[in-house]
Amino acid sequence: MKKVKLLLLFLFAFMLNANVFASSNTYIRTNDNLRVPNKTQVTQDKINNIMSTPSVSAKEKVYDFADLLTDAQEEEIYKSIMDFNKQSGYDVAIVTTSDIGNKEMKYYADDFYQYNDFGNDGLIFVIKKTDKTSIYMSAKSFDENSEIFQIYSNSRVQETLKYIYEHNIRNGDYYTACTNYVKILSGLYGNFGSGNYRVSSNGEIIRNIPWIAIITLSLTLTFIIVIILVTKFNTSKKVALADNVGKCVDTSSLFVKTIRDQLVDSTTEKR
Amino acid sequence: MNDTNNGIVEDNYSNIGALEPEEDTVTTTSSNVNSYTCNDCKCVFSSNLAANKCIMCNSTNLSNNEVNLSTAKFIPFFRTMDNAISEYKYKVKNIMVSRAFKGKKVINNIKKVYLPAYLLDANVKGQVRFFGADKIGKDETRKYELVYDSNFDFNNVLVNGYSKIDDDLFNGICTYQYDKAVPFTEDLLNDTYSISYDLVPLEVSNKVNNRVMRHCLNEIRSNIPHSLKKLHKNDMDVQIKDNNKIYVPVYLVNVKHNNKDHIFLMNGQTGNSYMKVELSGIAIAIFSIVLFAVVFGCAFLFAYFL
Numbered sequence: 287m288k289k290v291k292l293l294l295l296f297l298f299a300f301m302l303n304a305n306v307f308a309s310s311n312t313y314i315r316t317n318d319n320l321r322v323p324n325k326t327q328v329t330q331d332k333i334n335n336i337m338s339t340p341s342v343s344a345k346e347k348v349y350d351f352a353d354l355l356t357d358a359q360e361e362e363i364y365k366s367i368m369d370f371n372k373q374s375g376y377d378v379a380i381v382t383t384s385d386i387g388n389k390e391m392k393y394y395a396d397d398f399y400q401y402n403d404f405g406n407d408g409l410i411f412v413i414k415k416t417d418k419t420s421i422y423m424s425a426k427s428f429d430e431n432s433e434i435f436q437i438y439s440n441s442r443v444q445e446t447l448k449y450i451y452e453h454n455i456r457n458g459d460y461y462t463a464c465t466n467y468v469k470i471l472s473g474l475y476g477n478f479g480s481g482n483y484r485v486s487s488n489g490e491i492i493r494n495i496p497w498i499a500i501i502t503l504s505l506t507l508t509f510i511i512v513i514i515l516v517t518k519f520n521t522s523k524k525v526a527l528a529d530n531v532g533k534c535v536d537t538s539s540l541f542v543k544t545i546r547d548q549l550v551d552s553t554t555e556k557r
Numbered sequence: 558m559n560d561t562n563n564g565i566v567e568d569n570y571s572n573i574g575a576l577e578p579e580e581d582t583v584t585t586t587s588s589n590v591n592s593y594t595c596n597d598c599k600c601v602f603s604s605n606l607a608a609n610k611c612i613m614c615n616s617t618n619l620s621n622n623e624v625n626l627s628t629a630k631f632i633p634f635f636r637t638m639d640n641a642i643s644e645y646k647y648k649v650k651n652i653m654v655s656r657a658f659k660g661k662k663v664i665n666n667i668k669k670v671y672l673p674a675y676l677l678d679a680n681v682k683g684q685v686r687f688f689g690a691d692k693i694g695k696d697e698t699r700k701y702e703l704v705y706d707s708n709f710d711f712n713n714v715l716v717n718g719y720s721k722i723d724d725d726l727f728n729g730i731c732t733y734q735y736d737k738a739v740p741f742t743e744d745l746l747n748d749t750y751s752i753s754y755d756l757v758p759l760e761v762s763n764k765v766n767n768r769v770m771r772h773c774l775n776e777i778r779s780n781i782p783h784s785l786k787k788l789h790k791n792d793m794d795v796q797i798k799d800n801n802k803i804y805v806p807v808y809l810v811n812v813k814h815n816n817k818d819h820i821f822l823m824n825g826q827t828g829n830s831y832m833k834v835e836l837s838g839i840a841i842a843i844f845s846i847v848l849f850a851v852v853f854g855c856a857f858l859f860a861y862f863l
Contacts, residue, residue, distance in 0.1 A: 481862050495860050504853040512845050516836060519651060529728045531768050532776075536710040542777055545684065545704040555696045 313341040323403045325428065338387050339397040344377070344404045352382040352415040354460040363461070366468045374475045376434060377408030380464050384415045391422040399426045407434045411467050419455055421447055423467070437478045438471070445485035446470050453489065590746055592622040592753075600721060601753035602670075605746045612668050612750050613721055613811055614818075629802035630738035631671060631745050634825040641667050641808035641823050641830075648821065648832045653844050655837035657814040666811075669825070671751040671804035672727070673718035675761055676735060681709040681773045683793035689783030701783055707793065709773050715805070716764050718754045722820065724764060730822050730829050731805055737826070738803060751804060766795045 315321050321341040322328060328336065342349055347367045348360045355363070367378045379399060386394040391412060399410045404426070411423040423446065425438040446467070454463035466489055473491035477483045484494035592603040595611035596618040602608070610617055642664055649658040657663075689701040713735055717727035739745075773793060778786050806825025811818050814835055823830035 482860060493861060495857065500853060500856040500860060503856050504849050507852045508845055508849040511848060512841065515651075515653065516841070519653070519836060529725070529768065529772070530732050531711065531714060531728065531772050533732065534711045534714045535772070536712050539708060539710040542705055542707040542780055544780075545706050547689075547701055547703050547782075549699055550702045551700040553698050553700075555698075 315341050322401045335397050336401050339401045342402050344402050349381045352384045354382045359461040363464045370472045377405030379410045382413045395422050449489045593619045594622050602750045604750040631804045632733050632738045634806040636825050636828050644823050644830045653836045653840045654834050658834050668809050669749040670807050670809045672807050673754040674803050674805050675716040676801040676803045677714045678799040679711040679769050680796045681793050685791050686789040688787045688789050689781050690785035691783050705777050711769050719752050720755050730824050730831050733826050
């Protein structure tokens, strides 16, 4: 009997460690147990936000509260998130919801990441499924100088959201939206430090070449340099020749004597 | 009398000095020295070299003359042809200078030439009247009458004796140590050309008068203690006291470009030189395109890898 108990205990422990998919499990926050990470400083003005934020297990990564994904899809997304996590060390949370209370998307996402036990550096992607579906993503870090803000800059975030919204969300393809999201995160991370990249309208990570700025700069610099060179050339031509007859003057006999310097007229203008 | 605002006075001088009529030229005859007349530009030049082209216009339409050299003094060359070639290359080194100025053909055409000139002494003396004016405050203007008595003695004023060389070019380049001048010998014309005088005495007088008078008026003007200066009456006289012919050494090449003569002139004694070269529109365009490409490339690489 003791062996059976031990076996059951072992199985229970194994199940706790196993990945859980199709999770929309939340835990209840109470005033006694707010279930926030230790690193979070709790102040009175934050209590309401904390209480209105779902408490989840940070290990699950995919939080399909709006039930937009199948279990198999969640599993696939989870795997791709974990692969990215191994590659980058960044935590990722994907949340689908149909109710964010009276919060804006930005604050909902901020609170969700901050008041659950996610890593120091990470990214959150929120799909709000209502009559009009909207999406939001942002990079999170406790260090405001973190590299993650350079990798996932505002412009890249906007390009990512635009692509995902137009190609997947608009068609109701939430699974592909999530897989594309992780794919783009991975692409941007992989290319960081080797140049200036952006997310194209096809969702590809391509070099970001500011053609208009480059051409404008080149034309302006060329124009200025050529004008300077031509002007300098013409100026040097004029300066080169000066009559040196002044050197022939015999200074010993030279005189210029003022015979008269007399005021002859004074006029005043009236205004 | 006219007066310009930039300090250069353009006057029709009434009190000009005049050169005495030219004395008959004493000629030297030598079987080693040839003289040529260009039938196109009328340049007359001599050398102990056999010439088949005019040294000024490169025309081959030449006719032989009798050797006819004056006994004027010559200032020998102190600078070599290599100096002249280096100086010429420096003048046309700008990447945008037209290709017509570059190349071996042009450099091979650089000639050692004795230019004809007059060495004169002159005196400018007399009274000159100016009007001066000052602005006092915003509304008041005070006008003054100024009278100056002056005397200027000019020694060794060198005047261009050949009409095809621009006077400004000649005056800017040609200053020499005249104590180095030597009498004519045939050796002076070794590998060297000598151009003959083609100005009449009145033209030379006018050149001298204009130069010295302009200088005197500018000197007086610079002493006027008022902000506005206007020449009123010029009673100064120019007297030319001495008049010697002298041949001065220059290195010379004439480049014809866009139907204009562009003369490179280098002082054969001091090395001073001048050439008015033209920038080529095509060269500017090519330079601009290359520069654009370089700047574009740098900017692209910067944006690509940043």
